[in-house]
Amino acid sequence: MHVLPSASKRNIQATLPAIMKNILSIILFCFFNQLFAQEIVGIKNLYIENDLTYKISGDKLFSGQAQRIRKNGHLVYEEYFVDGKMTKSVTYYNGADKPKPASVTEFYEETETKRKVTNYGLTKPTTEYKHYDKNGKKTLIEKYENEKLTYRCEYLENKKNGTEYCLKEDGTEFRIEYRSGKKIKKNNSR
Numbered sequence: 001m002h003v004l005p006s007a008s009k010r011n012i013q014a015t016l017p018a019i020m021k022n023i024l025s026i027i028l029f030c031f032f033n034q035l036f037a038q039e040i041v042g043i044k045n046l047y048i049e050n051d052l053t054y055k056i057s058g059d060k061l062f063s064g065q066a067q068r069i070r071k072n073g074h075l076v077y078e079e080y081f082v083d084g085k086m087t088k089s090v091t092y093y094n095g096a097d098k099p100k101p102a103s104v105t106e107f108y109e110e111t112e113t114k115r116k117v118t119n120y121g122l123t124k125p126t127t128e129y130k131h132y133d134k135n136g137k138k139t140l141i142e143k144y145e146n147e148k149l150t151y152r153c154e155y156l157e158n159k160k161n162g163t164e165y166c167l168k169e170d171g172t173e174f175r176i177e178y179r180s181g182k183k184i185k186k187n188n189s190r
Contacts, residue, residue, distance in 0.1 A: 039064035043079065051112070052084035075099040085112055093122050108134055156180065 039055075043066045046053050055062045061084035068077040074095075080088040088106050092099045104118045113136040119128040124145065131140040137158045143151035154162035159181030166174040177184035 038080075041066055043068045043077070053081050053086065054084065082109070085109060110134075153178075 039062075041055065041062075041064065045056050046062055046066055047056055048054075053062045053066075054060060062081045063083055064081060066079045066081065067075060069075050075092050076094070077092065078090045079086055086107055087109060088104065090101050090105075091103045093102045100122070101120055102122070103120065105114055106116045106118075107113065108115045111134055113134060114132045116132065117130040119130075121127070125147075127144045127147075129140070129142045130138060133139050138155045140155065141151065141153050142149065148167070149165070150167045151165065153160055153164040156162075157180075160178035161180060162178060164176045164178060168174060
């Protein structure tokens with residue numbers, strides 16, 4: 001029988017938890033990688049039945065990413081699904097070297113109605129956000145140029161309701177009050 005000196009015993013005892021931690025990290029990494037890995041298919045490989053999306057091969061509810069790609073390899077459109085329900089769609093600008101999103105639509109998981117639409121400018125650094133309630137009615141529009149707010153208006157039942165804010169090109173701020181779609185008063189600032 002061979003007895004290890006006490007210094008070697010301590011080294012082994014000190015490195016054993018580190019080895020166990022590394023093994024656990026590898027196992028967790030593999031588990032989460034599998035959990036979040038998305039299958040990518042062509043849109044033609046899917047079908048819809050009873051408002052749910054299925055993959056043709058296997059007839060299973062689809063979770064993953066579906067793409068429409070032109071013959072020249074240009075990515076035109078993508079849809080993202082979780083358990084057969086669309087959660088997001090992306091439309092890309094035509095002709096860009098790298099795919100550049102023109103608009104991104106996010107959906108409520110329960111109803112698949114639009115939750116938020118984000119439109120991106122191609123030549124100008126502009127972004128427009130349109131928000132919707134669970135019934136598909138517009139609640140807010142915001143526009144930004146160079147990350148600076150240039151327009152904002154709240155909606156109630158698809159009608160302007162609240163303060164409509166505009167920032168003109170000359171830097172002048174302009175505000176109009178609305179209630180249920182009717183103009184209440186103008187308020188010019190600066």
